[in-house]
Amino acid sequence: MAEDELPKKFSYNLDNLRWDAAHHFNEQNRYSYTGRGRKLGDPALQCERCMQWFHAKDTSCVPEEVGFVPFQRNYRFTCRVCTGAKELFEVLPNTWSSIVLTAVYNLLLSDDRATIGESRKTASVKDIVEWIQSHWGSLTSGRSLPQLLENNAVPKCLHHSHNAGLLIVSADKTEVSLRSLAHAKLHLKPLLNGTVAANAAVRRPAPPRPGAPAPPVSCRSARARPQVPAKPKARDAAGSSGSKRKRGGGQRGGANKRADAMPAVPMQVASRPGMHA
Numbered sequence: 001m002a003e004d005e006l007p008k009k010f011s012y013n014l015d016n017l018r019w020d021a022a023h024h025f026n027e028q029n030r031y032s033y034t035g036r037g038r039k040l041g042d043p044a045l046q047c048e049r050c051m052q053w054f055h056a057k058d059t060s061c062v063p064e065e066v067g068f069v070p071f072q073r074n075y076r077f078t079c080r081v082c083t084g085a086k087e088l089f090e091v092l093p094n095t096w097s098s099i100v101l102t103a104v105y106n107l108l109l110s111d112d113r114a115t116i117g118e119s120r121k122t123a124s125v126k127d128i129v130e131w132i133q134s135h136w137g138s139l140t141s142g143r144s145l146p147q148l149l150e151n152n153a154v155p156k157c158l159h160h161s162h163n164a165g166l167l168i169v170s171a172d173k174t175e176v177s178l179r180s181l182a183h184a185k186l187h188l189k190p191l192l193n194g195t196v197a198a199n200a201a202v203r204r205p206a207p208p209r210p211g212a213p214a215p216p217v218s219c220r221s222a223r224a225r226p227q228v229p230a231k232p233k234a235r236d237a238a239g240s241s242g243s244k245r246k247r248g249g250g251q252r253g254g255a256n257k258r259a260d261a262m263p264a265v266p267m268q269v270a271s272r273p274g275m276h277a
């Protein structure tokens with residue numbers, strides 16, 4: 001939708017909406033600027049200020065070439081009502097854990113896009129890898145294809161302790177299912193809400209040298225994070241931080257000191273007016 005066609009206020013009262021515990025869905029089924037209903041699998045963005053969800057196609061800031069997919073979480077978005085002017089949108093580096101979870105959700109989505117894990121209960125590791133490869137774009141910002149294809153990023157992430165809390169991997173390690181199908185238990189919120197903008201500035205890594213081996217995989221985000229005290233029990237920063245806004249960016253146990261951290265970014269899109277002024 002063109003920017004000047006977007007309303008600058010909601011057509012309904014945001015304060016009257018009753019939300020689930022995770023603030024994913026409201027009982028009134030009102031979203032976006034106009035209050036249009038939303039299905040689970042509709043590509044949607046959450047505004048980091050008002051927390052309302054917006055259909056990607058109801059925004060003006062997500063161009064088609066970004067390839068924004070359902071359940072994608074590596075972005076910052078502020079709606080036009082909150083800015084009083086243009087929407088703000090920025091693609092952030094993603095983590096393998098978040099990418100894998102997005103892939104699993106999409107693969108287990110029902111044909112009517114309303115449920116996950118009911119009509120399709122398992123996804124194969126092979127399908128997850130292929131799905132990620134076929135959706136390589138803004139979703140995989142900051143990650144490298146050799147990690148996916150040569151360095152077993154997906155199998156490694158599936159056995160990460162955090163993911164073990166979300167996913168069940170079959171004994172032969174070829175199939176994945178979700179531990180919980182409740183919508184409020186899904187990880188849908190943007191990663192690291194509002195905490196990393198300064199660190200996520202456009203910074204292009206050097207191109208890989210011909211014949212260079214694939215870099216090792218880290219399930220954690222590669223980006224530098226705000227320094228907060230490490231928690232005693234290190235869990236995956238990637239997935240757990242997304243739904244826990246109070247955790248201050250998900251820093252765990254010096255993750256960004258790891259030798260296998262990947263260089264951050266290229267940004268596919270950074271249409272944040274005024275940000276780079």
Ligand SMILES: [Zn+2]
Nearest residue numbers: 047050079082
């Ligand atoms: Zn807003």
